[in-house]
Amino acid sequence: MVEDLQFTNLESSPNPLRRGLPREKAVMPCVFVVFGGTGDLAHRKLLPALYHLYRGGLLPRKFAILSYASGDLTDDQYRESIQESIQNFAPSMSAEGNKWEGFAQLLHHCRRTSDVAESMQRLKKRLAEIDSSVRAEGNYLFYLAVPPSAFAATAKGLHDVGLAQDPEGRAWRRLIIEKPFGTDLQSARNLNRELQSIFREEQIYRIDHYWGKETVQNILVFRFANEFVEPLLNSTYVDHIQITVAENIGVEQRGKFYDVTGALRDMVQNHLLQVTALVCMEPPPSLDPEAVRDEKTKLLRSIRRIQPEDVTEVTVRGQYAPGVFLGERVKGYREEDDVAPDSDVETYVALKLNIDNRRWHGVPIYLRTGKRLAKRVSEVAVRLRNVPQMLFDDAQASEIQPNVISLQIQPDEGISVRFQAKVPGLTLNIRPVRMDFKYGAAFAPSAPEAYERLLLDAMLGDTSLYARDGFVEAAWELVDPIIEGWQLTKMPAHSYLPGSWGPKEADDMMARDGRRWRRL
Numbered sequence: 001m002v003e004d005l006q007f008t009n010l011e012s013s014p015n016p017l018r019r020g021l022p023r024e025k026a027v028m029p030c031v032f033v034v035f036g037g038t039g040d041l042a043h044r045k046l047l048p049a050l051y052h053l054y055r056g057g058l059l060p061r062k063f064a065i066l067s068y069a070s071g072d073l074t075d076d077q078y079r080e081s082i083q084e085s086i087q088n089f090a091p092s093m094s095a096e097g098n099k100w101e102g103f104a105q106l107l108h109h110c111r112r113t114s115d116v117a118e119s120m121q122r123l124k125k126r127l128a129e130i131d132s133s134v135r136a137e138g139n140y141l142f143y144l145a146v147p148p149s150a151f152a153a154t155a156k157g158l159h160d161v162g163l164a165q166d167p168e169g170r171a172w173r174r175l176i177i178e179k180p181f182g183t184d185l186q187s188a189r190n191l192n193r194e195l196q197s198i199f200r201e202e203q204i205y206r207i208d209h210y211w212g213k214e215t216v217q218n219i220l221v222f223r224f225a226n227e228f229v230e231p232l233l234n235s236t237y238v239d240h241i242q243i244t245v246a247e248n249i250g251v252e253q254r255g256k257f258y259d260v261t262g263a264l265r266d267m268v269q270n271h272l273l274q275v276t277a278l279v280c281m282e283p284p285p286s287l288d289p290e291a292v293r294d295e296k297t298k299l300l301r302s303i304r305r306i307q308p309e310d311v312t313e314v315t316v317r318g319q320y321a322p323g324v325f326l327g328e329r330v331k332g333y334r335e336e337d338d339v340a341p342d343s344d345v346e347t348y349v350a351l352k353l354n355i356d357n358r359r360w361h362g363v364p365i366y367l368r369t370g371k372r373l374a375k376r377v378s379e380v381a382v383r384l385r386n387v388p389q390m391l392f393d394d395a396q397a398s399e400i401q402p403n404v405i406s407l408q409i410q411p412d413e414g415i416s417v418r419f420q421a422k423v424p425g426l427t428l429n430i431r432p433v434r435m436d437f438k439y440g441a442a443f444a445p446s447a448p449e450a451y452e453r454l455l456l457d458a459m460l461g462d463t464s465l466y467a468r469d470g471f472v473e474a475a476w477e478l479v480d481p482i483i484e485g486w487q488l489t490k491m492p493a494h495s496y497l498p499g500s501w502g503p504k505e506a507d508d509m510m511a512r513d514g515r516r517w518r519r520l
């Protein structure tokens, strides 16, 4: 193997992610095996993230990456294809010079043919050769960047050739899978059962890239490292919470997947419920991964299930129509490739949730997410109650708006607080103003990509930011009755214009509660 690989150097690492961490937190020697190594996810996200970790000195010296996919490529051809993708998808990193040469030498490719058993044997052999050449000590991380329908069969294939077993005390084997984890509770349970018949739960890493976002992680810090926040977060002070994940893109090339999935399964079951759990969970006793995961799951289990007959009151479905967006004509959902021309799949969903615990009793949590909305923006807004006694008369207080603490997850990452201030002058006039914290302005280094953090954690064996079986199942327990209700009531997906904020019915849902969505 090449000699110029870097030593993991955490203390002086240029990567803020692990700077200052003790050396025992370094990644152990390992081979990172990417099933679907020639696919879109590997090219756009995984390999650029690994390259960035490599450039930051965060990968071990004894390390290699092995792609396993159907493409008939030599190692050199695979390296060239990855170099091209990094140039396209991560242009801020130079894929040339010494660093690139060093990284390229880590990359290998093994072809999968239609004879799966024979291909797995070849993979095993290739892995053994690479392992002995880099001295990876038998530690393997298997990333399944393949369709979910192939998860169980791939895990079984690994088991059949003896690669899944974790030689106790000698080496580790880990499996990373990407959402969707099932399409309903039953299929999620089946998947969990199938994977757990081969891997122990602690070997299984279920990735939700929202957890890797800096600002999502910062919710924990904002809540538990500041004394002024936590006392406010309860039904005494909070009127309601709004969580928005808006996208301005359509379904792009994913029509086939999306048309059997929809926004509820694609976004709410995972990302929005993950964020809800972080914002609303009780403080964990420690940052131990299991302690954090226990609290998140407990919170999900406290969310009241929406009864199928209530869906028309507390949920809204929408679908984008054709229209003009940013001066260009854009297709409606039904005109997208691989989408049925009469599809009723929702590209927008809004929900009202209630949490049945002491802290949040009577505080509704409104979630909304959709594609082709006015802009790409994700935020959590905690709207406090009105002041109990208004000292100021109507004229002075006409502009008073309740306090809002908003956490902007993307794109303008930051935190802002809306409060009232006196307008300077001889009379007493009050106006709402905002106190803003912007990540970009406060911290010079740019935040690491979500995948970098998550892949590094998996190599370190840190499961905190990965979903546990119970969390995934609890999320489906909330989502399944909604889908059942939609089918039962034949609830339509209301049409909305591209560039709007979703169907008017979502505003009506808020209006019934005397509230309205924030203008973002």
Ligand code: BG6
Binding pocket: 209, 247, 266, 267
């Ligand atoms: C994915 C969904 O999980 O998240 C996509 O499948 C969605 O439909 C994407 O576009 C949004 O992620 P981000 O990081 O752009 O907010």
